[in-house]
Amino acid sequence: MNEFNLDQYLPHLSIDCVIFGYEGKELKILISKSKLGDNFWALPGGYIKKSEGIDKAASRILYERTALKNIYLEQFRVFGHETRIVESPYNEALRLGYLQYDATIFTEEVISWLTDRFVCIGYYALVDIQKVTTQNREFDELLEWRNIQQIPNLMHDHNSIVEEALTALRLNFDAKLIGFNLLPEVFTMREIQELYETVYERNFANNNFQKKMLDLKVLERLEKKFTGAQNKAPYLYRFVKK
Amino acid sequence: MNEFNLDQYLPHLSIDCVIFGYEGKELKILISKSKLGDNFWALPGGYIKKSEGIDKAASRILYERTALKNIYLEQFRVFGHETRIVESPYNEALRLGYLQYDATIFTEEVISWLTDRFVCIGYYALVDIQKVTTQNREFDELLEWRNIQQIPNLMHDHNSIVEEALTALRLNFDAKLIGFNLLPEVFTMREIQELYETVYERNFANNNFQKKMLDLKVLERLEKKFTGAQNKAPYLYRFVKK
Numbered sequence: 001m002n003e004f005n006l007d008q009y010l011p012h013l014s015i016d017c018v019i020f021g022y023e024g025k026e027l028k029i030l031i032s033k034s035k036l037g038d039n040f041w042a043l044p045g046g047y048i049k050k051s052e053g054i055d056k057a058a059s060r061i062l063y064e065r066t067a068l069k070n071i072y073l074e075q076f077r078v079f080g081h082e083t084r085i086v087e088s089p090y091n092e093a094l095r096l097g098y099l100q101y102d103a104t105i106f107t108e109e110v111i112s113w114l115t116d117r118f119v120c121i122g123y124y125a126l127v128d129i130q131k132v133t134t135q136n137r138e139f140d141e142l143l144e145w146r147n148i149q150q151i152p153n154l155m156h157d158h159n160s161i162v163e164e165a166l167t168a169l170r171l172n173f174d175a176k177l178i179g180f181n182l183l184p185e186v187f188t189m190r191e192i193q194e195l196y197e198t199v200y201e202r203n204f205a206n207n208n209f210q211k212k213m214l215d216l217k218v219l220e221r222l223e224k225k226f227t228g229a230q231n232k233a234p235y236l237y238r239f240v241k242k
Numbered sequence: 243m244n245e246f247n248l249d250q251y252l253p254h255l256s257i258d259c260v261i262f263g264y265e266g267k268e269l270k271i272l273i274s275k276s277k278l279g280d281n282f283w284a285l286p287g288g289y290i291k292k293s294e295g296i297d298k299a300a301s302r303i304l305y306e307r308t309a310l311k312n313i314y315l316e317q318f319r320v321f322g323h324e325t326r327i328v329e330s331p332y333n334e335a336l337r338l339g340y341l342q343y344d345a346t347i348f349t350e351e352v353i354s355w356l357t358d359r360f361v362c363i364g365y366y367a368l369v370d371i372q373k374v375t376t377q378n379r380e381f382d383e384l385l386e387w388r389n390i391q392q393i394p395n396l397m398h399d400h401n402s403i404v405e406e407a408l409t410a411l412r413l414n415f416d417a418k419l420i421g422f423n424l425l426p427e428v429f430t431m432r433e434i435q436e437l438y439e440t441v442y443e444r445n446f447a448n449n450n451f452q453k454k455m456l457d458l459k460v461l462e463r464l465e466k467k468f469t470g471a472q473n474k475a476p477y478l479y480r481f482v483k484k
Contacts, residue, residue: 012252013361054322054361075320078363080296119255119296121320
């Protein structure tokens with residue numbers, strides 16, 4: 001914690017990340033149980049070094065939590081209401097002395113920093129969950145993947161940030177063909193369709209979906225996937241960047 | 243200028259506005275000739291007061307330049323590269339003493355503020371040009387409407403900010419039905435179509451366009467517009483918010 005030098009960061013500016021992963025036909029995000037308080041959950045976030053661009057800061061924050069580099073990430077909105085953080089009930093509880101915390105981590109200086117006004121740049125990231133090794137940072141008690149439908153109450157305005165990220169994800173999913181970042185290298189047509197159905201929370205007609213995907217001309221067809229009966233083996237595909 | 247108290251603003255955070263207007267079948271933006279230097283043009287911008295939300299700050303900055311309240315505006319992207327402003331050639335020229343300026347306006351403190359690192363939140367606004375009364379601020383020598391195709395070299399990364407704003411405008415124009423903010427209260431079908439053709443830089447088939455617009459069910463048909471020959475008078479329409 002001695003390394004947590006606040007002077008290195010731009011004041012009043014933070015980054016929060018909505019890290020999307022996909023596993024077992026579920027769309028999930030990575031959330032952090034905070035060391036500040038008993039059952040406080042938040043988005044993984046951080047600050048921008050004075051010598052660091054905002055995209056680089058977001059990449060670093062993601063790397064620190066997931067051990068992954070070259071993650072697909074995109075800024076989607078700034079959250080900058082004048083009462084943001086400052087009037088959060090969590091800070092009220094803190095001021096009133098309701099919270100138990102480790103004062104060697106949350107020094108007066110740190111508490112004063114954390115409870116100041118922050119204009120937050122929201123980024124969303126898409127990762128292949130299998131490749132992620134979660135790593136706790138200063139304020140994380142633990143990091144956990146949670147189904148997007150089962151997100152607990154998050155600190156501050158983080159639930160709204162998740163909602164906005166989901167809206168932006170759906171808006172860009174098709175237009176920018178970013179969904180493949182959530183899949184492993186190779187996948188079946190059925191698996192892409194399940195991903196789309198999960199993200200958009202609706203079903204697609206198989207034939208139409210397959211035709212639409214193939215018409216995009218971004219899929220390379222590989223060998224068949226032999227799992228059981230040979231006559232039912234589906235083709236495997238790989239995403240080819242245009 | 244004595245009122246330009248820098249202490250009231252959040253450091254390292256700025257707002258730049260791409261203010262779109264539409265006039266004589268041209269899409270235009272409002273740009274500012276800076277008092278700093280001979281022929282330096284920039285986007286109208288400003289800073290965020292410590293007690294002010296970012297959307298309110300953007301509204302205030304727009305009001306200061308246009309005398310309009312309740313402008314349609316939307317944040318579209320953050321520009322936050324680590325070298326932004328700091329390594330701009332304008333600042334280089336300033337450091338080397340190549341610029342002539344009024345030292346009562348551009349005091350050492352102001353110059354030091356202006357040339358510091360800024361993470362810039364880009365907003366675009368849509369206004370009815372006829373309603374705008376342009377008003378110069380501290381650093382504006384004059385404000386001018388310019389055709390989007392004829393934007394001069396702007397300071398720093400402002401030309402890229404215009405490009406990104408235009409991309410966002412086209413993306414949202416149809417989806418969010420925001421184009422009507424660029425028109426007067428009442429308009430003919432021909433006038434809407436010309437607006438769309440100007441924004442998208444292409445022609446639309448008259449019948450299809452008219453059908454599409456009417457199918458949106460956001461237009462109220464008013465009396466005919468009598469300008470000349472009665473048999474050719476087109477209907478007037480008004481936009482009705484859903």
